[in-house]
Amino acid sequence: MLAQGTTPYIARSSGLVMPKPPKSHPPLQFSYPLPYGAILRDEGVQFVVFSKNATAMRVLLYSGVDDPEPSRLIELNPDTDRWGDLWSVFVPELEAGTLYHFQCDGPFEPERGHRFDPHARLIDPFAKALAGKFLPGADGVVRPPKCVVVDDHFDWQGDRHLKRPLSETVIYEMHVRGFTQSPTAGSDAPGSYLGVIDKIPYLKSLGVTAVELMPVHEYPTEETDGSRTKRANYWGYDPMAFFAPHRGYQLGDEPGGQVKQFKQMVRELHAAGIEVILDVVFNHTSEGNEHGPTFSFKGLENSVYYMLTQDGSYKNYSGCGNTVNSNHPIVREMIFNCLRHWVYNYHIDGFRFDLASILSRNRNGDLVPNPPLVENIAEDPMLSDTKIIAEAWDAAGAYQVGSFASGRWAEWNGAYRDNVRRYWRGDLGMTGPMATRLAGSSDLYQASGRQPYHSINFVTSHDGYTLNDLVSYERKHNLANGEDNRDGDNNNYAANYGVEGPTRRLPIRKLRRRQAKNFIATLMLSQGVPMLVSGDEVLRTQRGNNNAYCQDNAVSWFDWRLVERNADLLRFTQQLIALRLHQPVLRRADFLTGAPHKQGDLPDVAWFGVDGKAIDWHRTFHSLSCVLSPTGLKDEHARHVLVMMHSGGQPQPFRVPKTVTGLNWRLAVDTAGESPNDAFAESVGPKLDTSAQVLLEHHAMRCYIEA
Structure with a gap:
């Protein structure tokens, strides 16, 4: 019983520090x-x-x-x-x-x-x-x-959430351990939260505004019977304690020391202007199915925490043996407590929800409209300043890209990834879809009242090929995973351009590098929010492995020697990110309309063929150009932007559209150019002669900015 006159704990799910009982009472x-x-x-x-x-x-x-x-x-x-x-x-x-x-x-x-x-x-x-x-x-x-038992006190030194608008965000997906575990990192705290701090100058020089950390919730690093496992759990998509930062990324072995070190990492990233987004896995746990161990949820209230069939076996929408019963009121409350805990006690700026379609399933496993958990996360007052991003599919066939939710929810845009890959590979019929993705994917998000920044654009992610491997391999090479190459996606829309894997043939190497630039440039010039995978900016390779979930070794680790070896591509990426952040025309908060904001302006976007005339979408094959206008934007830095792109196998001449021949243009991007003449963040590139044809090399892209 509560003693008379005491203050009860009333904010059950707030995650806040509660009042303490008076010391005068026993x-x-x-x-x-x-x-x-x-x-x-x-x-x-x-x-x-x-x-x-x-x-x-x-x-x-x-x-x-x-x-x-x-x-x-x-x-x-x-x-x-x-x-x-x-x-x-x-x-x-x-x-x-x-x-x-x-x-x-x-x-x-x-x-x-x-x-x-x-x-x-x-x-x-x-x-x-x-x-x-x-x-x-x-x-x-x-x-x-x-x-x-943890003491949540920490000297944040005045740190608060950065609250950068999603439309002005550039995301860098990374693995805490893999970022600095390699001996090439030269870190005093390799593979740890503190090791990330060592590399903040690099992140800042790259220009990204947010890091998206692959799972940092606690997960098993060995078999749950204490034995050694043949395949390491490297990615961490196997949670067992949602409120706890992973002990494996701690420097030292003090119990609970990871809490302070994680907060130090967040504080220092914020001081550098970089937000922290967590990849969270509320769709399953590491307890597995009926044959798995009991060490937490199963032994406390199995029928509440998991979706079960009528005979008591486990429904498996996650592909990992069990499915968290996320729309049960008790589990919903736990998830809210968890999200608020990370926002309040760790100053986390946002969350990416793994296999988020599972959050749309009711207690019977059926997909339902307006699922309470999804809706409440969007409306929760403590989460109102955070970014919420859905991986809008699951392992049981649900695919909700564009239809996952409305309101504040952004989504990993899988259609963007596939369409951009196919366009640059040279597939026919991809010019129209490419234009739609460049313009922010209105076909997916406009009808639900969302904006271009609700599309998280990506060409690669942790799950699949690296950028280097996307242009070097046509088949997955996953034998090292120990599953006879059965694991991993078979449909990658990749190309090797003549040789599978590494080659000394200079023309192939040159084309691969150009294609890597095409992908990076497309990503940074598209409406929406770009996400870059750690190491893609320096051509990190996984040797063709497109499912390196168990490769806690050099296959997955960031090789810091590449920063010097591929300094030209690093510079290119830095310039493209800077160009994007400097030029508001590339990151509009509203969808393009194809109309001017006021009389006398050019349309906010106009599409053209290689002849400089309005494009005929039924006749175009590999070539596309567009003019983006600053109409309606009040930012003094806003300028007209001209983009030309060609994915065909032969060079292609382009005419500058007559509507913009009177503008003073300077080159900003040329993916076929050699460094440092391939990218200019400011308007300092060579002038464009608008009366002459512009010859694009095969598989190439150019961008001009109004000076």
Whole structure:
């Protein structure tokens, strides 16, 4: 019972620091049931966990990270320590750094969805940090990493969210470990959060405005029975504790030390003007299906946390064995707590939701309109300043690109990736689709009231080929993954231009480099939000592996020698990013209309054929040009932009459209040019003679800016 005159915990899902009980009262009188997890107080720690069908609950306390057995057991009294379906107990004299598990009794009736195990050691779903590894046990009981009681205090030095508009964002997708793990990185903290700090000058010089971190939620790094795994879990898409930053990216082994180091990383990235977006995986967990281990959700309330069939087996919309029951009210509340926790306690600027279509499935697994979780994330007041991005498909056939949601939700635009790849490969019939993608994909997003910046444009991502491999391989080469090359996508719209993999043939190498420039230039000149994959700017290779999820080695790591070896492409990328950020015509907040803003202006966009006349979409094959006008823009830097592109195998002459021959044009991009004459962020490139033809090489692109 609450003592008279005390302040109860009322903001259950806010993620905020709650008022502490008065010190004048004996601490055991204050057994508040909210919020969840292990709450640090002046006099001890409050443990709160949900379980509807448990018949008994225990807290196991450990003296050391590697201890297989607890040093102390706290038995909760179901009469005094249970509030509805919440179990809550205060344990005095515990401090930050305390190691613990939950353990509970209940029915083991898989056919009814219950998988309680009185011997299982259970990770707190709200644990803020984990320590140690899975430990083997002769008794067959899984001993997962220990939960750590965390003190959330941190000196942020005045840091707050940067709140950069999505339309002005350039995203850099990267893996925390892979970014600095290579010996070539020269980092004092390789593969860690602190290692990222070492490379902030590089990120800043590149010009990106946000990093999108591949999963940093806790995930297993070894088999869950404690044995070594043949295939490392490198990518991290196998979560087991949503509130906890991954311990494997910590420098040192202090329990909970990763919390402070992660915050240091975010603080320093913000100081450099770079936002932090997290790739979050709320669609499944690492407990797997009915044959998988029990070390958290299964042992606390299996039928609530997972989607189950009528016989108690697991629905598998994730392709990973189980599916989180994300639209159950209890799970929704956990996800909201989690998102708010990362925004408030870690100053995270946004989230990319892996296999987000699963969030659109109801408790029966059916796709539904206006799913409550998706809608509430968009409307949540604490998340209102964050970027929310959906991977709008799942592993069970749902594909919702363009129709995932409305309002604030942006999407990874898979249609952009495929259309741009096919156009530059030289496929017929792709000029129209290419124009649509350049213009911001209104066919996908305008009808739902969204804008061009809701399209996250990408040519490559972690999942698939790198940019170098996209122009060097036509077939996947995944044998090193140990799955007989069965894994990974077979449909990549890639080309090798004559030789599979590396070659010394100079014409092929030259064409591949030009194609890489075409992809980068297209990405930065398109309406929408560009996303670049770490290492593409220096032609990082995975040797043709398009599913390097288990390659925690040089195949996946950033090779920093490439920064010098491919300095010309790095410079090209830097110039294109700078051009984009300097030129508002390339990042409009509204869709292009093809009409002028006011009388006397040129249309905001006009499309032309190689003859400089209005394009005939039925007759064009590989060539396209357009003029973007600053009509309606108030930014003093806004200028006219002329783009010419040709994906055919022979050179192609272009005529400058008569409507803009009177403007003073200077070259900004020439993908067939040699560095440093291939890109000019400012209007300092060679002048364009508008009376003469412009000859584009095969597979080439030029962009001119009004001086």
